[in-house]
Amino acid sequence: MVERQYVGGTCINVACIPTKSLVASARWIRDARTDSLFGVSGTQDATINLSALRAHKEGIVDAMVDAHEKMFSAPGLDFIRGEAQFIADKTVEVATEDGNSRTITADRILVNLGSRPLLPPIDGLADSGAWTSEDILRLERIPETLTIIGGGYIGVEFAQIMADFGSKVTLIADTEHIFPREDADAAAEVAAGLKDSGVQILYSVRAEKVTGHVGEAADSVSVHLSDGTQVHSAALLVATGRVPNTDQVGLEAAGIDVDDRGMIIVDQYQRTSADGVWAAGDSADTPMFTHASWHDFRVIRAQFDDEDTQFRSTTGRNIPYAVFTAVELARIGLSEKEAVESGLAVRIAKIPANAIPRAKAMRVQHGLWKAIVDEHTDKILGVNLVGPQSGEVFAVIHFGFQMPEEKSP
CATH class of the missing domain: 3.50.50.60 (FAD/NAD(P)-binding domain)
Structure with a gap:
């Protein structure tokens, strides 16, 4: 394994984990400032302690990075700090952080390059x-x-x-x-x-x-x-947005094709255009979520372990996701717009969040629960929950999407 920068990847170091650590802090201070609505006093003047906030975030990130580094020291794993470049088919040259160079040839190579923030061409x-x-x-x-x-x-x-x-x-x-x-x-x-x-x-x-x-x-x-x-x-x-780090590793030398956005082109088994090379995660046009990348890994591992790949592919997979704002948004499957644009006849089941008794007790003002249903088959094509704690409630919805469809007798 070769890593040039972040052990544990983008999520742990500069995306999901530090961001959600800040989301947690933001939620505490937001709740404190509105506690008077619930009969609680004395917390409305809550303020940010910036050094403590940084320590909270960095402590969580450092602990997770440390856990990953320990995994990478396992027997049988050669973990190299450095920058890798393809120089030929199935051949990689690594400039190590100690100033040396190594050439590695392998029958099977997994490419998981991650992404970086996009800076648009705006004047100035x-x-x-x-x-x-x-x-x-x-x-x-x-x-x-x-x-x-x-x-x-x-x-x-x-x-x-x-x-x-x-x-x-x-x-x-x-x-x-x-x-x-x-x-x-x-x-x-x-x-x-x-x-x-x-x-x-x-x-x-x-x-x-x-x-x-x-x-x-x-x-x-x-x-x-x-x-x-x-x-x-x-x-x-x-x-x-973010762009894939595919312009930095000499993919063309290995015959690995990318699309016009720089994403590595893969099939439903995460195989690239080069024999014996697989790609996963952000750089393989996988939805930019850690759980999606983990699924890529499971699809690839099944092939490495010579398992039956019948049930291990990315075909038809539904990736749930959530946005952690005050009014959270969580979705899986098709949106109403996507369903209509696909030519599907749908009906919509929708209820405002503030009509739900529990939400009333929480003084919820904004949100909705919405399902997109196939008009002919009654199949649920997509679900969107918008409101407080939608990201947590959504686990039940996701579970339902994984259940096999009931067949009529």
Whole structure:
């Protein structure tokens, strides 16, 4: 195994785990500030201790990295720190961190390269000191004002976190609603929760130019928008997606094909165009979730173990996911929009979250539970839960999706 940077990968070091650690802190302070609604007093003045917040995040990350490093010291595993490059078919050259070089040839190679933040070609952005979704995790400060470019999952989640931490956040979305992959009604409920947290969302505008530089003053950096207006803030976060790290390892030397986005092309068994080479995770166009990458691994391991692959492929798999905002969103299967665009006749079962008695007791204002159902077969094609703790409740929905369909007698 060769690793050039992060033991444990993107999730543990600069994505899921540190982000969810901050989500947990944000939830505590958000709840503290609204406790008076439930008859609790004395917590409304809760504040952030930045050094303790960093220690909380880093302690969790460090413990998980340490656990992975211990696994990599297992007998029979040669763990190498360095950068690998394909130099020929099934042949890799590794520049090790101690300055040496090794050439490795193998009958079977697994490529799991991960991804990095995408920086769009916006005039002036590169010189503005803008943060990426990895930079902001260092938590050097909580800016008084923050502009976020990107209305997708990453941008929205950080908008919630930073608003809860005390920043005045403006979110720039170049689409008609946040989460362009989601149905508009679901996205609107999350947006309503963001608004309650003080986040301003600008829709259907593009960032065309950036002037100034990230600093302490409230107008340190300015984003010039396609409608002629400007947004000024102390800090700027760019959250416009991630790109695969496939441009750095000489894939062409091994005959490994990529698509026009740089994603490694694989079949339902994660096999690449090169015989004996498999790819997994972000760089193989797998949905960018750790549980999806783990499933890639199981599909590949079944082949390495010479198991019957009949039940081990990515064909037809449903990947559940959640976004951890104040009004959480969780989904599996098709959205209503995707089902209709696929030509399916569907009916929609939907209930507002604030109509559920338990939600009323929690003073829930925003959210919905929604199922997309095939009109002809009654099969549930997709489920969307939007509201507090949807990510937890959704485990039951996911379990149901894994159950075999009942056959009529």
